Amino acid sequence: MGYYNQKFLLSFALDDITERGLPVDIERQTKLREYIESEEIRLLAEIQALVPFAVRPLSKAYKGLPKDLRTALKERDLIVKKAGLDYYHINHYDLCNSLNYYLIDDQFVRVEDFNPNSHKQLINYLTYMGYRIPLHIDTGEATTGKEEFAQLIAETDDELLKLTQKIKKLTKLGGTYASGDWIPGEDGCVHGTFRYTTAIGQTAATKPNCQQFPEHFDKKDEWISEIMRQVKGSIRAKEGHKLVKVDARSAHARMQGFLAEDPDYYRLASLDLHSYTTGHYMNVPDAREMILLNDADLHRRLKEINKQYNHIRNSMVKRITYLMQYGGGAEKAATILRVAVAEVEGLISFITQLFPLSFADFPKKIKALVKQHPRLVSPHGHCRWMWDGDLQQAIAFMVANPFHAHIQDAIVRLFQQGVFSRYNVVNFTHDALWLHPLEADVPAAIKAVQVEFERPSEILVNSLGAFWCSADAQVGDSLLDMEDV
DSSP states (O other), X not given: OHHXXXXXXXXXXXHHHHHHOEEOOHHHHHHHHHHHHHHHHHXXXXXXXXXXXXXXXXXXXXXXXXXXXXXXXXXXXXXXXXXXXXXXXXHTHHXXXXXXXXXXXXXXXXXXXXXXXXXXXXXXXXXXXXXXXXXXXXXXXXXXXXXXXXXXXXXXXXXXXXHHHHHHHHHHHHHHHSSGGGSOOTTSEEOOEEEOOOTTSOOEEESSOTTOOOOOOOTTOHHHHHHHHHHHHTSBOOTTBOEEEEEETTHHHHHHHHHTTOHHHHXXXXXXXXXXXXXXXXXXXXXXXXXXXXXXXXXXXXXXXXXXXXXXXXXIIHHHHHHHHTTXXXXXXXXXXXXXXXXXXXXXXXXXXXXHIIIIIHHHHHHHHHHHOSEEEOTTSOEEEOTXXXXXXXXXHHHHHHXXXXXXXXXXXXXHTTHHHHHTEEEXXXXXEEEOOBGGGHHHHHHHHHHHHTSOXXXXXXXXXXXXXXXXXXXXXXXXXXXXX
């Protein structure tokens, strides 16, 4: 049943999305590419001025005069014959240095520009400066990965590393959203190809990867905000149409609470689970009474807590809860969050005690299943073999797969009802469907998708009833100006 629904039938819907394509404004994309290129040039120049001479890369050594140095000498009517290398270095020192040539061991060597995207050169710089060399959490090898690099910047406040971080972001954004497969064809669209490559049943996409689009960034950072405005502004509806996104709200957390048969967690996931947890963690006066409030009053109270403790909610509680939902441990969380392991362990213990059904009893059930037999089967019939008994991977599979299968069932129904062709479905990003309907059809398009996304499951049924989650909608002319409906 799982293969038939989430592979065979789903493939028709995904192929339809591929053929229709996602609209991209080529003019805005061109401006984005030009802006990124100009920023790269500016940042690279700033970086070169900060690089110590000792760590700049050297070219091969030349036996005689390098060709471009010889040409430069001739153009200035300077002597190019019958003199040794020392002569040219001493008598034409400024010219040699202007072309980045230096005499080392009686041979001319060119000093090249520092490449901030080079792992080796960055490690050389860190070593020269005496900084800590970040190690990959899994392999233990030196790394300049995103999370580790951010932690190093926080430790050192090094300006060259800050500029390098910006260059890395630019290179990724430019290479991903302003070139290659993201350049639209004659129809003004890009056509990603959907694939089945994950162990949890989540789909993937390639050429381009239209399922992964940068939604979150620091809006206080004017530099990245300007770039992201241009990136999101390039995904734009055609004249007479609108972009519509309908996504399942807090579906992963809802699934965790549902499978654990934890009524409080299941309910709070639809309101504001993380603010509730934060309220207890910060020991607000009414922490114990909040759960007794009706949904409307509780939602208002959680908004107050969110506003009062926004930083701890988003930077710690929310991220650690997500990790816990997928079996993540304290050491990995501490590395990602750049805090002490003991602090993370304390919060994990607190959340476990607050929701014992979800984070104590449920993992025990999964552990017992793996111990009984290495073959795990999800409610939708997907199988995964856990030969190594990895509890974290087992929990991730048993929570994530039912969610993805549930949403994919809704996608299949929408395709079979003709919603895809009627309202121009142009993308599917795991928990959201993107549509490109005529402006007059927007309300009908939203209603059609919400009905199926919010339909109670016929497969996921337990003591809490049939699983369901609400669906939110956004509308705009581009991804930049999407507004909640």
